[in-house]
Structures are given as structure tokens and as C-alpha cells.
Amino acid sequence: MRHVRALLLGLSLLALVVSCGGYIFLGELRATPATTGEPVEFIVEPGETADDIATRLGEAGLIRQPALFRLLVRWRNLDQQIQAGRYILSPTMTMSDILKVLQSGQVVNDIQITIPEGLRLEEIAAIIAAAGLVSEDEFLAVARDGERFRADYFLLNSLPAGATLEGYLFPDTYRFAPSADAETIVRKLLDRFVEQYSTIERSVRVPGVTVHQIVTMASIIQREAALLSEMPQISAVFWNRLKPQYAPLFGGGLLGADATVQYALGYDPIEGTWWQRELTVDELAVQSPYNTRVTPGLPPGPIAAPGLAALTAAAQPDETSPYLFFVASCERDGSHKFATTIEEFRVYEAEWLACQ
Template sequence: MSIAAKAARLVLALVVLLALLAGAAYAGFLWFLGRLEPADPSAAPVEIEIPAGATTADVADILAERGIIRDPNVFRLYVRYRELDAQIVSGRYELSAAMSADEILAKLVSGDVVVRRFTLPEGLTVAMMADLLDEADVVPREDFLNAVAAAVPLNPYLPPDLDVAQPMEGYLFPATYEYHSATTAEEVVAMLLDRFAAVWTDELLARADEMGLTVHEVVTLASIVETEARVPAEQPAISGVYLNRLAVGMPLQADPTVYYALGLPRTERLLYEHLEVDSPYNTYKYPGLPPGPIASPGESAIRAVLYPETHDYYYFVAKNDGSGEHYFAATYEEHLENVDRAEANLAARQP
């Protein structure tokens, strides 16, 4: 065989070998891409927790264990190929085996975590908030209370000589909040305090100053109004009663403050003997405002204190007719008549 023929055969062999290698490489490439396709196009979304500090290999294993991806090794190599190592954000995600690797990565790298919500209604104490957040699996009760205690030095509205069991009462603003699964108790408390600060606009601060009231005094009275008024529309009228009493030195005689002093559930009936409790929160025994709020008032109660209804009422009593409304009176004699009316309403509702 001539040298030319041998060279031609060698070239042909090399071409065939290169073709085979190229074919194998292409097949391997297609196989690799296939392993990045959805593992189950009909799968429903599930929630997956990616812990803080998880490596790419950890993430791949978690996703593979839940059946979200086809191959953890291919996924890990693909993440590194795209130079996304260390860019995956921890948290709880809604992912599905019907998603491709690119779709999954888009969520993990952007931090598109599941957003949750919790609602703190108006009129809760700090202890009630702690229980609610614990029961809703937002943050553990003790963690929340510890975070609240740690925030006391950061509250600019507290009087320097305040000596109460829970200084932050009234300052954790009731509202609906969004949070992520990795949210800490400290972050929850910061959200509540930030919302409280946002409510206190320059207008409200100026109005409090105009009335000669501190923020602490406004929040204290607003917390009583919040827990006393069952119908929000009556808050300005009830606020006006309390402010009228304060102006002439009359005791507030607000039942909610006695409940707070005794730690009684608000569903329990208040007895005359309860009114004798020796506590600075007992507004039957001690005139003026109690030392601090008894619950967290909403914005409407705060505004009711700052913009009360102007009237000459000094008394009010629940109508007991199922409306949640009150009868208001300017004199004690009128008040006694209203008490009789309320008792008659209650008797009429008895089976």
C-alpha cells in the first residue's frame, strides 16, 4: 500500500473517530439537558425549606429527595456552570417537579420565597400577641417576649421613670404583616415598632403637643378607648368622656383597666370586689391615667383621643341590646336612668 493510501486511510479513521466522539458528545449533551427537564410535568407544587448556609450540593440533595429534580449531580454541575454557587437564598419556596432546572434556579436565586401573613387585632396585650404568634407558628412565644424586652431601650416614647411589668404594652402596632419562614422574633418586633412609628406622623405628634399630651399618655388613653368601645364609631365619643373626666379630676372608672390590673380574662364578669384591687391600673381607686397602656390600640383609637368628640358627657353605659353601643349622659342622674334602660334591655333579651 502506498504512503498516500495509508495517509488517506488514517485521515478517514480520524474523521470517523472524531465523528463518533462528536456524536457521543452530542448525545451526552442531550442527556445532560434532559436531566435538567421537569421531573414530573403533572406534579403539583410543594413547599421546600432551604436552610441557611446550605451548599449547592445540599440544595441539590434536598430537591432530589423531594422529587423536584431528576439528578442532583447534574443539577449541581449546572449551577456551577452558570456560576450561581453561593447565590441561592435560604427560605421556604413553593416548587414543583413540573418546573425545569432554570425555573427552579430563577426562584432560588431571586429569593422568591413563600410569603406568609399574620394579623394582630386591635386591643391585644403583649402576652396575647405572644400566644397568637406562637399558635400560628410565626415565632415561639418566649422568643417573642425576649425580643420585646430587648427592644425596651429602643423605645423613645417611654417615660424615664416608668416602672411597669410590661413597658412595651401598647407600642406593638396591631395590623396584618407579611413575613417569611426564616423571619426571627427580633424582626417581627421590629416590624410592629416600625408600623407604630409610621402611624405617628408629624400631624399627630403636633396635635398631641397641642393638647399637652405625650405620646405615652395618648397611647395609654387610646388603649382604654380601644378596649372599651365595641363599635369603632363610638371611639371619639368615649374618648371625649374620658378627657372630660380628666379635665375635672374625676376618676376614669374604666372597667378594662381593672381587668388588666387583675389579669382577668375579658370574658369574665367584673364584680364589685374586683374594683377594690390596689393597683395603679385600677382607675376606680386612682384618678388620672394608669401608668401605661393596657393593650395595643389601633390608629382609629389613637385618632379618637387626639380628635375627640366635643360634648358634655361624663358617663356612659352599654345598652345591652346587642348593638354594642352605649348610652351617654351628662349628669349622674341621667346616667342612672340609662343604667335602668340598659338593665331593661338585658332582661328583654333573656329567654
């Protein structure tokens, strides 16, 4: 009889604990972090887990107990139901209210833009303006003021005085609020650059170079290479041309990249483009610090926005490559033939001209 009473007492206590736990749980579901508060922008990234979302909701002051949010998601089997996007949430919302919004897909009407690799600032400005965000002039006024951002981005430490952010606005797909101003847009692109560059900054294999020189070289590789697989070799060609031991074999320290000439020439009103298909003899000789056919060394700065593959190639050229020249191949697939001597280069050049 005594054992029965003990069992009943234990069950009663267990029921009380469960009841109290359930009461506390329900109370948390109905509770809000605050009774007043400003709306908060909250972005759910594609592929983000419920655990990560719960942590960030807690950090943003939108929920009190991230662990209970995770439990609620699992209890309702909603792990895969939370929709990526930008939401406006409030600290006056309950945990259940927030979860309903996040699975509803009723996101704020963001504007999505895609910035391809290899564009110069003016082309990026045109994409942003065409999307209805800010005008080209507004964007360029901010993007050309590199000094404005130097203190906030350590990777801009080697940016020359008076330089623009050419090359530092990372090409990718972005979503912006319709009300985003030019500085917000530029900072988001800069943030992505920092994020991507951090993946290679500890593995730079070119001795004595700055971040600015890596980005400059990467922009040239981006414009010169058609195939990702050839970027390390093309990188090696350009770095080799700058080595003193190769100066007698190729232009005395000239980089000789036609893409830099294109940048120096700027917009062609006849073709209606920033990048021309063919360059005349006079154009190839244009006097500009960006014309690496007449000015030794790297140009003063990047000529376009390089992607991660080009940045990686600039930082990690093919160290086994002895090449100083490359010519487009007749395969017409974007590939090149590489040469170590001017004689070999002329043979490949003749082949290319013959198959035109």
C-alpha cells in the first residue's frame, strides 16, 4: 500500500512538473520581448537553418528564448517551411506570430539585381539605376569616393589616395529595399568583397604584393580570360612579365594587357559600349597610366570588378608556368595557346589570323 501511495505521489509530481512546464512554454509562446519597439528588418538567407535563425532572432531582440523557438519549429515540423527573404518584424510580436510571418513568404518587396563579373563602375551604376534604386550619378558619387570607406574596411588600407572603389564592389546577386540609398548599396557590395577576399588572403603566393595590387591584377585577368580553368596560367603570364629576369624577353617590364587599353579609352559612343571589340594602332598607343602597352608595371588600380576565381588566380598564379605570351586558339571556345618565346607566339598568332 505504501508503494502504491509513493507511486501515486510520484505521478502527481510528474504531472505537476509537466503541467508547469507546459504553462511556462505556453506563456513564452504568448510573451513578447517588449511592449513597445520599432520594427526591425530581418533577413532570412537561402538555406539558413532554423537553429541559425533562432540565434539571430534572439540577438536582434525579437525573441526571448531561442531554444524554445527551435523547439517550437521542430514540434510543428516547420524546419523546411521558413521562407528566405527580407521581413519586417517587431519586438512586440509573439514567437508564434514571428514564425507565422517567416513561413508565410510575405516578404517585403525587395529589388533584386545581378552584377556580372568584369564590369566597370559605370556599368554597375547603370544596372542599379535601371532597377530603380538610385540614379547613376548618385551611385557613382559615392563609389568614386574610396576615402569615405577606408576607416571602416581594413582591406582598403592599400587603396591609393584619391582612388575610387573600382574593383572592390563584388559582382553577385543582391536584394535591396526600394528605399536603399547609394551608400547602403555600396557598403553591401563592399561587405561581400571583404567576405570573399577573406577566403584567399592567407594563401597569397605572390611575394610583397598589397591587396590593391592583387585586386588590380585580378581585374585584368577577369577581362582577359574567357575560361576559369585558364585564369591561373594567364595570371602567371602577367606576373612573369613583371619579373626583372623576364624584362629582356618581353617589353622591359610592360604588362601588355589590351584590357587595360580598353579601360583607358573609356566609352565608345559609336559602338555604344565601354569595351571595344577591335583596337586600332593609334588606340593601342594611347597615352595613359592605364595603358600597360606603354606604361610599365601594373596600372594605378583595377579596371573592372573581378569575381572570386579571378581574385584567387591573381593571388595564386600557376607557379609552374614559364609562359610570357598567350593567343586565342582556333577552337573558338575561349581557350588560348601559351608560349614562352616570341617565335612560338608568332606561330600561334599566324594560326589564329589564318582561321579568321
